[in-house]
Amino acid sequence: MPRVTLTVNGKQHTVEVEGRTLLVEVLREKLALTGTHVGCDTSQCGACVVHIDGISVKSCTQLALQADGANILTIEGVAAADGTLHPMQEMFREHHALQCGFCTPGMVMTAIDLVESHPAGLSEKEIREGLEGNLCRCTGYHNIVKAIAAAHPLMHATAAE
Amino acid sequence: MYDFAYQKPGSLADAVKVLSGDPDAKALAGGQTFIPVLKQRLNKPSTVVDLSKLGLSGITVSGDKIVIGAMTRHAEIASNADIKAKIPGLAHQASLIGDEAVRHRGTMGGSLANNDPAACYPSALLALGGTVKTDRRTIAADDFFQGMFTTALEQGEIITSVELPVPQKSAYEKFRNPASRYAIVGVFVAKFASGVRLAITGAGQGGVFRHTAMEKALSANFSPDAIGGIVTSSDDLNSDIHASSEYRAHLIGVISKRAVAKAA
Numbered sequence: 001m002p003r004v005t006l007t008v009n010g011k012q013h014t015v016e017v018e019g020r021t022l023l024v025e026v027l028r029e030k031l032a033l034t035g036t037h038v039g040c041d042t043s044q045c046g047a048c049v050v051h052i053d054g055i056s057v058k059s060c061t062q063l064a065l066q067a068d069g070a071n072i073l074t075i076e077g078v079a080a081a082d083g084t085l086h087p088m089q090e091m092f093r094e095h096h097a098l099q100c101g102f103c104t105p106g107m108v109m110t111a112i113d114l115v116e117s118h119p120a121g122l123s124e125k126e127i128r129e130g131l132e133g134n135l136c137r138c139t140g141y142h143n144i145v146k147a148i149a150a151a152h153p154l155m156h157a158t159a160a161e
Numbered sequence: 162m163y164d165f166a167y168q169k170p171g172s173l174a175d176a177v178k179v180l181s182g183d184p185d186a187k188a189l190a191g192g193q194t195f196i197p198v199l200k201q202r203l204n205k206p207s208t209v210v211d212l213s214k215l216g217l218s219g220i221t222v223s224g225d226k227i228v229i230g231a232m233t234r235h236a237e238i239a240s241n242a243d244i245k246a247k248i249p250g251l252a253h254q255a256s257l258i259g260d261e262a263v264r265h266r267g268t269m270g271g272s273l274a275n276n277d278p279a280a281c282y283p284s285a286l287l288a289l290g291g292t293v294k295t296d297r298r299t300i301a302a303d304d305f306f307q308g309m310f311t312t313a314l315e316q317g318e319i320i321t322s323v324e325l326p327v328p329q330k331s332a333y334e335k336f337r338n339p340a341s342r343y344a345i346v347g348v349f350v351a352k353f354a355s356g357v358r359l360a361i362t363g364a365g366q367g368g369v370f371r372h373t374a375m376e377k378a379l380s381a382n383f384s385p386d387a388i389g390g391i392v393t394s395s396d397d398l399n400s401d402i403h404a405s406s407e408y409r410a411h412l413i414g415v416i417s418k419r420a421v422a423k424a425a
Contacts, residue, residue: 002167019167019209020199043197049262058262061196065167066189066211110261132342133260 004068008033009077017064024048024059027074035075035105039135046134049106050074056113058133075105078112087154088112088147097147099138110134111148115155122152162199169211173319177296179210181317188212188319190232190271193263217270217321220244225327231270231320235259238269248289250331250349250424254281257335259342270320276368277343278309278399283369284349285333287360291325308367328353330383332424334416336363338403345404346412348420356380359417364398364409375417383425385418 001016008031015030027033027050039047041060048060051073078086085093088108098104114130115122122130127148128141136144170176180186185207189195198204217232222243229238238244238255245252258264258272258281272282273293286293286302293300296319305313314320328351335347344363351358357379362369378387393413398406 019165020162022196041200043193043263046260046262055265056262057265061193061263062266063167063189063192063196063209063211065169066192066213068169114261130261133262 002065004064006064006067006070006072008072009074015064019063019065021064022060023050023052023062023064023067023072026064027059027072033074033076037102037105039102039106044133044135045103045106046110047103047106049109049134051109051113054113054116056110073109075108078108086112088115088151091147091151091154092144095143095147095150097140097143099136099140103134103136103138107131107134107136107144111144111151112155115148115152118152119156122149124149163202163205165199165206166208167211168208169214171214173215173217173296173321176210176212176215177317177319179208180319183207184316186210186317188274190274191234191266191268192271193259193267194271194275194277212270212319215319222247223324227325227327229269229323229325231273231322232268233270235264235267235269236261239264247327248285248325248331250333250351250420251285251289251325254285254333254335254347254349257281257333257337257342269323273305273323274312274314274320276306276310276312278365278368279343279345279347279363281333281335281344281347281362284347284360284362286323286325287369287371288349288351288358289325289328289331290351290353290358291323293320294322294324295320303371306369311368326353330424332420334420334423336412336416346409346416348413348416350379350417350420350424352379352383352424357383359420361413361417364413366397366399372413372417379421383421385422385425388414388417388421 005014027036037047039045043061050059127145187206189209189211217230219230221228235255235258291302330352333349336345346364347362359372359375375388393410395406395410398409400406
C-alpha cells in the first residue's frame with residue numbers, strides 16, 4: 001500500500017493510504033484530527049478547509065497522495081501551544097460568529113488565509129466574496145464577516161511585531 | 162470512489178508514457194472537477210497520473226503573447242499583474258471560477274482539457290484565438306474544442322501551456338447559476354486590430370462557440386448598440402431546470418452587450 005508523509009500542525013506523520021484516500025480521511029481517521037469537518041463531500045460547503053503550504057484548500061477534494069511532503073495546518077494547529085487562541089478564533093468568540101459551530105473550523109481556516117493574503121485591508125464585500133466557498137447552515141454570516149473584519153488589524157499587528 | 166493506482170511522474174515523457182500505454186489511465190491536474198467525478202463513480206481509472214511535478218506552472222509575457230503553463234492555478238491567473246494589465250478579461254474571468262479554495266487548486270490546463278460546456282476558460286481561449294501547446298504539437302483554439310467534454314487531444318496527450326495573443330481590449334461577463342456558480346451564459350469578447358472575436362460558454366449544446374454575427378457587427382462598430390438588434394436562435398442551445406434554451410438565447414444578447422460595454 002502506498003505511504004504518504006505529511007507534516008500536520010508541525011508534526012511529521014507517515015501513514016499508509018490507498019490511491020483514492022482523501023486528505024480529509026487521513027486527517028480525521030488516521031490522525032484523529034476531527035476538527036476538520038466533512039459537511040457535503042461535494043466541494044461545496046468548505047467545512048473541510050485546511051491550509052496546504054499556507055494556502056486554503058478543500059481537503060475533501062484532494063487526494064492524500066497529492067499532499068505528500070506538504071505542510072498542513074488544521075484548526076487544531078491554529079491556537080498557540082499554551083492554548084492562547086489565534087486572533088481569528090478570538091474574534092469569532094468575541095463577535096459570536098458561530099451558532100451550531102459545524103462550519104466554524106472551515107470558516108476560520110478560510111478567513112485566516114483571506115486576511116493573510118490581503119495585508120492592505122479587506123472590504124466587507126471582499127470578505128463576503130472570500131467566503132463564497134464556505135456555507136453556514138445557520139446563516140450566521142453577518143457575525144462571521146464582523147469577526148473577520150475585526151481580526152484583520154489584530155493579525156497584521158501581530159505579524160508586524 | 163473506486164480505488165486506483167496513483168503516480169506522480171517527474172518528467173513529461175514519463176507522464177505521456179503512462180497515459181499513452183493505458184487507455185484507462187487518467188491525468189490529474191488540479192482535481193477540482195476530476196475528484197468530484199471520481200467520488201460519483203462516473204469514472205473508473207486504473208491509474209491516476211498527477212501532473213503537478215512536471216514543471217508546467219507559470220505565467221510569462223513573450224512579445225505580444227502571454228504564455229500560461231497548463232498547471233497554473235486560477236488564483237495565480239486572477240492576481241497576476243501582467244494578465245491584469247494586458248488581458249483584464251481573463252484575470253476577471255479567473256476570479257469568478259468556483260470559490261477561493263477551488264481557485265487555489267484548479268488549473269487552466271485541466272479546465273481546457275475537460276471542456277465542460279459551462280466552464281469559463283474555453284470562452285477566453287476561443288475569443289482570444291489562442292493556441293494550446295501539448296507534449297507533441299500546437300493546436301489552434303478554433304480546432305481544439307470539438308463539442309461537450311470533447312477536445313482534439315489524443316489519448317495520452319498532455320497540455321503543457323496555452324499561448325494567448327494580447328488584445329487591444331477584452332472583457333468577460335458571466336451570468337452565474339447562483340448555487341453552482343457555473344455560467345448559465347458567459348461571454349468573452351476580445352478586440353484586436355484585425356477584428357473582434359466573441360465566444361459564448363454555458364449556453365451551447367456543443368459547448369463553447371463563437372457568435373459570428375456579433376463579431377461582424379462589433380468589428381465594424383465596437384459598441385453595445387452595434388449588437389442590440391442581433392437575435393440569437395435558441396436552436397442548439399441548452400435547456401435545463403435552470404434556464405430554457407429561449408432564455409439562454411435572450412441572455413446571450415444581454416450578457417454580450419454588457420461584456421462589450423465593459424471592454425469598450
